[in-house]
Amino acid sequence: MEKIKNKKHITFIQPNLLYLKKKRKLRIEPTIYSKLKWLTPNEDFDCTLIDARIEDVDFNINTNLVVMSISTLTAKSAYYISKKFREKNIPVVFGGCHVMLCPEEAAENADVICIGESEITWPLLLEDFKNGTLKKEYKCDGTRYQLKEIKTDRSIYKKYKYVPLSSIEFSRGCKFNCEFCSYAPIYKQQITYRNPEDIIREMKENPNNNFVFVDENFGNNIEKTSELARLMIPLKIKWSAQMSVNALQNANFVKLLAKSGCKCLFIGFETTNIETLKQMNKMANLKKDSYDIAIQNCVNNDILIAAGLIVGSDNDTRETIEETYKFVSKHQIIFCNFVNLLPFPGTDFYKRLKKEGRLIFDKWWLEDIAPYHHALFITKHFNEKEMATLGYNYIKRYYTYKEIFRRFINSKYKLKSRILILLGNIFLKYFYVDLTA
Ligand code: SF4
Numbered sequence: 024m025e026k027i028k029n030k031k032h033i034t035f036i037q038p039n040l041l042y043l044k045k046k047r048k049l050r051i052e053p054t055i056y057s058k059l060k061w062l063t064p065n066e067d068f069d070c071t072l073i074d075a076r077i078e079d080v081d082f083n084i085n086t087n088l089v090v091m092s093i094s095t096l097t098a099k100s101a102y103y104i105s106k107k108f109r110e111k112n113i114p115v116v117f118g119g120c121h122v123m124l125c126p127e128e129a130a131e132n133a134d135v136i137c138i139g140e141s142e143i144t145w146p147l148l149l150e151d152f153k154n155g156t157l158k159k160e161y162k163c164d165g166t167r168y169q170l171k172e173i174k175t176d177r178s179i180y181k182k183y184k185y186v187p188l189s190s191i192e193f194s195r196g197c198k199f200n201c202e203f204c205s206y207a208p209i210y211k212q213q214i215t216y217r218n219p220e221d222i223i224r225e226m227k228e229n230p231n232n233n234f235v236f237v238d239e240n241f242g243n244n245i246e247k248t249s250e251l252a253r254l255m256i257p258l259k260i261k262w263s264a265q266m267s268v269n270a271l272q273n274a275n276f277v278k279l280l281a282k283s284g285c286k287c288l289f290i291g292f293e294t295t296n297i298e299t300l301k302q303m304n305k306m307a308n309l310k311k312d313s314y315d316i317a318i319q320n321c322v323n324n325d326i327l328i329a330a331g332l333i334v335g336s337d338n339d340t341r342e343t344i345e346e347t348y349k350f351v352s353k354h355q356i357i358f359c360n361f362v363n364l365l366p367f368p369g370t371d372f373y374k375r376l377k378k379e380g381r382l383i384f385d386k387w388w389l390e391d392i393a394p395y396h397h398a399l400f401i402t403k404h405f406n407e408k409e410m411a412t413l414g415y416n417y418i419k420r421y422y423t424y425k426e427i428f429r430r431f432i433n434s435k436y437k438l439k440s441r442i443l444i445l446l447g448n449i450f451l452k453y454f455y456v457d458l459t460a
Contacts, residue, residue: 030066030067030068031067031068031069031087031088031152031153032068032070032071032085032086032087032088033068033069033071033087033088033089033090034070034071034084034086034089034090035056035059035060035070035073035090035091035179036072036073036074036075036080036090036091036101036104037053037056037072037073037074037076037091038091038093038097038100038101038104039075039076039097039100040076040096040097040100047076047077048077048184049186050074050076050077050183050185050186051188051190051235052180052185052188052189052190053072053074053092054175054192055092055118055141056072056092056179056180057175057177057179058141058142058173058174059090059141059145059179060176060178060179061174061175061176062141062142062145062146062149063145063149064149067149067153071086071182072179072180072183075104077183080104080107082107082108082111086113087113087152088114088115088116089105089113089114089115089116090116090118091105091115091116091118091119092117092118092119092141093117093118093119093120093121093122093129094119094120094121095120095121095125095205095367096388096394097121098125098128098129098388098389099388099389101117101132102132102389105117105132105133106132109133109134114134114135114157115132115134115135116133116134116136116137116148117129117132117133117135117136117137118136118137118141118144118145120205120206121368122137123208123209123369124209124368125368126160128386130159130160134157134159135148135157135158135159135160135161136159136160136161137160137161137162138160138161138162139163140163140168140195142168142173143163143166144161144162144163145161147161148161167195168215173192173217174221174225175191175225177189187231188231188233188234188235188263189229189231189233189234189235190235190236190237191222191225191234191235191236191237192217192236192237192238193216193217193219193222193236193238193241193248193251194214194215194216194217194238194239194240194241194244194247195210195214195215195239196210196212196213196214196215196239196243197212197240197243198212198214198240198244199212199240199305199306199307200212200304200306201303201305201306202302202303202304202370202372202375203303203333203365203366203367203372204367205367205369205370206239207370207371208370209369210239214243214244216244216247219247219250219251220254222251222254222255223254223255226255226258226260227258232259232260232261233260234261234262234263235262235263235264236262236264236265238265239265240265240266240270241264241265241270242266242269242270242271243267243270245270248270248276248280249276249279252279252280252282252283252285253279253283255283255284256282256283258284259284260284261286262283262285262286263285263286263287263288263289264288264289265288265289265291266289266290267290267291267307267308268291268307268317269307269308269313270307271288271316271317271320271321272313272316272317272320273320274320274323277320277321277323277324277326278320278323278324280324280326281325281326285324285326286326286327287327287328287329288321288326288327288328288329289329289331290328290330290331291305291307291308292308292330292332292347292351293305293308293332293333294332294333294339294343294344294347295343295347296336296338296339296343296347298338299336299343302336302337302338303333303372304371314350318354322354322435322436325436325437325440327357327358327444328354328356328357328358329356329357329358329359329360330351330356330358330359330360331362332347332351332359332360332361332362332414332417333361333362333363333364333414334347334361334362334364334414334417335363335364335402335405335410335413335414336402337402337404338403339402339404339405340404341404344413344417348420352421352430355431355433355434355435355436355444357444357447357448358447358451359418359421360418361414361415361417361418361421362395362414363395363396363398363399363410363413363414365387365394365395365399366387366400368386368388376400381400382400383398383400383401384399387399395414395415396411396412396415397411398410422448422451422452423452424452427445427448427449427452428445430444430448431444431448
């Protein structure tokens, strides 16, 4: 293998989800790597990206360092890729949320781990890498990175044709503390924000007109979101984001979002079962009638809704899930992702199940299983076989032609949006296996 001289070469790899073996060309940009690229001085390093969701990883590439940001659902794939490169004496670095949740496990599978926000750890690692003094671990001291200085370098994406949606970050963290959420133990309800003017500058520099905010909760602070929304109005862009139900109660706020280009919101409704919501500590969803109000505000402003729905909690029965199904079906929600409740490591939910001796696998993310199609813990009202297909069966039911056309006929959205919903639903019907991703 020809040795690389002068500049050192870094290969970023976006690992595939552990249970999705199939490659698909249609992917959204993996945001983290444009940030790392921006933080990496061009005079010292060359960087390339391999997106293992799109193509196979070539383990014979000429590189000095492999870097992967890993989540719980990509950890197993990342460990496999890491093993292959380490066998060739190419050091591997892991960062990302799974490293924060399971640092010891990640350290066993890489040469270096970065714990915490990359804007703090990455420059320290680069300096050591340049000097040949890489350490085993780079860790934030607990001080949150102030997002004011954040930028991205999208040239890292040029090899691939991603979905024409540019990912962008306004805030980091969520003010809620849902029992099952893997962001909760990471950010501990602390939120940092970028300067709205910086977002506008980044949007203006990007030739793309469609953006997706990757924030855990774009509605953490209505005043700050409104300030940004007002600045986005003259840009005439389109954007989507993830937002909690409570943020969508104010009709004027939702109207402002629509005026600034909001086209679709992902809302974590999870369930209509109040006992389950309480057990989940899903405080954002507890107010009576808040679902109806949020949906009505979105429909009035022609904002499409993608609903996150979770099944398999202790208080869920066939009847309660059926109620949730009827609720979302009645409101003609474009995208309903019914998924089995997953015990992510580090969460209060995982800890509770472990204490109660109800985990079927201690580390399910390292098993050769499709987690959304497999029972991972002992539930109160469903046996293992029922649990394995619980969420998946509701997805299949939601995307039958009968249901799709019924929703199209009854929809209260404007005709253009209804056609979009119809086409989107037909598309989702044929890709519903991927919906569980
Ligand atoms: S509202 Fe959403 S992002 Fe926030 S803690 Fe709950 S599940 Fe996580």
